[in-house]
Amino acid sequence: MSLPFKNTRSTYGLASISLHWIMALTIIGLYILGLYIDTLDYYDPNYRTFPHWHKSIGIILLGFYVCRLVWNLINPHPEPLPQPPMAQLATKVVHKLMYVLIILVLISGYLISTADGRAIAVFNWFEIPAIPAIIERQEDTAGFLHYWLANGLISLAGLHALAALKHHFINKDQTLNRMLGKHNPPRSKHMKLKTTLAGALLATSVLAAPSIQAADYTIDTKGAHASINFRVSHLGYSWLEGRFNEFSGQFSYDEANPNASSVEVEINTASVDSNHAERDKHLRSGDFLDVSKYPKASFKSTGYSADSGVLSGDLTLHGVTKPVEIQVTKIGQGDDPWGGYRAGFSGTTEFKMKDFGITKNLGPASETVYMELHVEGIRQ
């Protein structure tokens, strides 16, 4: 699966990931360069060049910083992964504090460099003008602040990196993978069993005129012409509806030989959406989908009967793989207005949550999940 440019509800996109790593590497580089500059004496040949690079790269970093703030405003972060409330709060505070420290280090650096009224030449491309000194002995005071703020920033970033590594190696969750753009982290042995969720379907049909050969279709999730919906009784009094917003899959369908049809779908469990943020958080937690442990659910067909319209397959959910049957109806097929060819199906199935090791429910009426699936595929 290719990495989306924008963040989604469950993952960081290419833009946020690039900005994070470019800035992280630049800051670490500037810190090392800053400490090195401090050891140079006046006659060292690097005495002129290295401070020039340090300041120029620092100003370019300011450009990335502004881009990142603007991008955070227009493209919100993915939902946080489940962790205890105190850890959630600590993560938030550390992230915000790093943003504050970065800008303070940049401002103090600017104040040292412009204390004598000289503009900063950025790699001799352009100049950042100086403002008149605003404090007494500005160069020393700003230098002192710059040094200690930079130390504070690097310490906090070190702590933050250790936390990311702990999440990865000890908690074994998706925190670091999400920042590395790994949508499909390497599967554990246990997860290899499960392959693809409740997804798509195939169909049947009939003696249509120009019969086509076995065709491979990609489910049109990009255009949102597919949806995976579920329904669970609430206490036996009403229905609670929801859906999974992120999934992908493909199917093969040959009108001339519909029994050979097959389908595979993979779902990001963290994308569960029941139109209520608090409840979604609960659905993602260990009580239900346990998404940090089981980030994917999948469905892989094992057979199809055109006579009955039943698509059989293995549903993997919550780390458990069980056979399910999806009752499929073909909706239609034909050319689309953009030069492609499409086929679409709907399907329904149901299963008991406890068969997939999810034992929490609100009573006997709420044990069964009813799925309704709509899939449109684009022929490849």
Ligand code: HEM
């Ligand atoms: C996140 C970005 C930055 C980091 C981590 C950083 C870090 C450092 C460090 C560790 C030092 C050595 C301080 C010492 O040993 O006294 C230093 C020195 C310096 N930095 Fe930065 N710096 C950053 C950005 C900037 C910017 C944007 C400028 C100017 C536009 C700048 C200007 C300077 C100057 C002029 C010095 C020499 C100060 C002196 O000799 O006392 N820095 N920086």
Ligand code: HEM
């Ligand atoms: C100077 C270095 C660094 C800075 C200033 C920094 C800053 C940040 C900030 C502000 C965020 C919040 C997300 C955002 O606003 O984009 C973040 C997220 C993240 N960073 Fe860093 N970072 C640094 C280095 C690292 C390193 C070395 C690692 C890994 C070893 C790392 C791993 C992560 C991860 C996994 C996230 C996502 C956390 C989550 O989803 O809750 N960072 N970083």
